[in-house]
Amino acid sequence: MKLLVLIKQVPDSTTNIKIRPDGEDIDRAGVKMVVNPFDEFAIELAVQLREKRSDVESITALTVGPASAAEALRTALAIGADDGIHLQDDAFAKLDELQTAALIAAAVKNQGYDLIIRGKQEIDLDSGQLGPALAEALDLPHVGAVTALDIAADGESLKANRRIEGADEIVECAIPALLTIEKGLVEPRYPSLPNLMKAKKKPVKTMTAGDVSGYADAVAKVGGTEIHKLAPPPQRPPGRILTGDPAEAAAELVRLLREEAKVI
């Protein structure tokens, strides 16, 4: 089996988000960038599959992003991926999620990947679009938000649990397929220092728009969205602190929830 893991570099979850004056992006100065936490589950799953099975031939990590995203690839290589693909071009920065899916599809089609694995969502733009859209572009089945996984011994099919509201959907799926991973399936390991050193010697292929055949056509076919202006969240009016002994405060809260907020 050939495995492809999609990773993305995102601002650390504790980042204090400052919007640039032009509203086009956040102020990235001094922002700590990390591998998207859900993608860590994806890498970990790939490495565990290789540890458990004899038929995993290769694990490739792929990212789309600026030069600095190479560091996210290094992390994936240190955890256990064999090689990396870095799609890096100024033109890629303007692509929305569906267009990014079209780009990745153009770059990886006909490469014979049996499983494409990614995190359930990204913690920065949080759209969760890329996985299902990439599966569509490559005409693959996909299972989203996987919480349990059992791949048949022959590598031809899999069974998975997929998280939904208050339940799990239990699905059977043919391979090749695309999976997006929910928290809880695996516990990501930290890359060791020696493995971080070894990762520096693993091959990373950088591809620009010109290196991806059919790139322009693939992206043009996607509807796409334009002008992403950022704004601070709407101000919540200052909260009201209720005083008095617990019984009084509780009674007043219940009254306000019913009469003022109208939520109970």
Place this chain on the structure above:
Amino acid sequence: MTNDILIFAEQRDGKLHSGVAQTITPARELAAKTGGQVVAVVIGDGIDAAVDAVKNAGVDRIISITSGDLKLYSALRFRSALAAAIQKVDPKIVLAPATFMGRDLLPRVAMRLGAGLATDVTELSFSGNGALDVVRPVYNGKAFCHVNFPAGKLAMASVRVNTFAAAAGEAKASVDAMSDAGGAGDDRIKTTEVARTGGGVKDVTEADIVVSGGRSLKSEDNFNQLIYPLAGALDAAVGASRAACDAGYQPHSRQVGLTGKTVTPKLYIACGISGAIQHLAGMRGSKCIVAINTDAEAPIYKIADYGIVDDLFKVVPALTEAVKKLNA
């Protein structure tokens, strides 16, 4: 392209998802501007009750696609069915509630039809050139992003649950049955079973009200003694912080936050939760937030609408009593 607005009316087991009637509210406002109709598409098997419920939400037309193969959700079959319905109606805009199903299905359909897509939107309007303009939270709600669609192309969006009030209206819609188009036969993926998790207790993602407890509850027993009775009185789901889940007081399926579940209920009651940024990431979209925390400086108070700065072991039982009194 017509001026119609199409809604994917999600149902499971014949029960319409509560987000559908909510999504019809902005759909109607948009249709009033385009002069088009609101058309709902219901896909499944044994869906009469769901069709009636969409009717009562006041749509203009309903398309039903039923087949035994569509009883349980399958990404490939549902995307073929929904894409066929969209091609038949040729709407300007397609909306769906941003549920697990909607978030799974719309990217495939948008990719198939060459449409633009925005996820989990909270505002929808038309910009000057008549193109759809939406707002969606990004960076876990720490910022909001305006997304513009190109004019003249199909625009699709999933709508954040509990953002809009549910629509109701005259049940006048006609129902056209459409045959399952193309999805049948693609068996590369199929759902064999839907297994309830969490012992049949309401899940945080399907509740209008969530009562959550943090590390300060100190034990599973205290969750049972304090949090569950309050949740019961409010018909709410129980949530928890990661600290509470890691300590084993609650299963991880109830964790709210960055690495847990994202919830947008009408009412979120945080009991003994400090409001760490990763917890806020999962609940700051809630309509009304109540905090009960002994520390007046706890970050949860920065986003709370109401707060009681006191011991939760005293306040929560008092609150349960007050709610019971109100309901009596």
